[in-house]
């Protein structure tokens with residue numbers, strides 16, 4: 001199953017222009033249909049877009065023809081080379097706590113782990129190694145992920161955050177942080 005763009009995708013997409021302008025190299029993690037990579041590719045020189053789901057990468061390779069986007073299958077940064085350092089990293093991750101009612105095939109896109117923040121935790125522990133000194137991360141998560149959990153993980157990884165937008169949908173707030181290295 002490929003994640004069909006939803007409220008969270010459109011909410012994050014709205015902010016990409018302001019941050020991707022004139023950036024050299026952008027990484028879109030968990031690209032799904034490629035919606036955020038395509039948006040960033042209109043402003044940045046080059047975008048690398050990755051997803052753990054091979055079907056998503058196949059879909060993007062077949063349907064997205066922007067010459068400055070490269071798609072790769074990757075578990076977070078696993079297919080990123082050591083010399084690829086990004087000016088911007090975009091991540092609309094799976095951020096919800098496990099719900100046993102959720103069908104198995106959509107969990108990869110929605111469920112961050114038992115507590116909801118496990119994929120983000122792994123992402124934050126590696127992100128600093130792939131970010132340029134002035135680089136910026138745009139990360140979306142939910143009030144159901146736990147704001148305090150996310151804040152703690154960011155600070156533990158020597159990063160700093162700023163809330164740039166928040167939107168109430170159904171039973172949750174979705175929140176976007178810009179995150180930088182703490183210099």
Ligand SMILES: C[S@@+](CC[C@H](N)C(=O)[O-])C[C@H]1O[C@@H](n2cnc3c(N)ncnc32)[C@H](O)[C@@H]1O
Pocket residue numbers: 003004005006008009010029030031032033034035036050051052053056074075076092093094108109110119
């Ligand atoms: C909420 S969807 C977002 C899709 C798209 N970026 C959008 O905004 O519509 C999360 C995406 O993350 C991918 N994903 C989940 N775990 C991942 C991992 N460890 N590494 C890379 N991608 C992952 C899923 O396959 C899914 O495509």
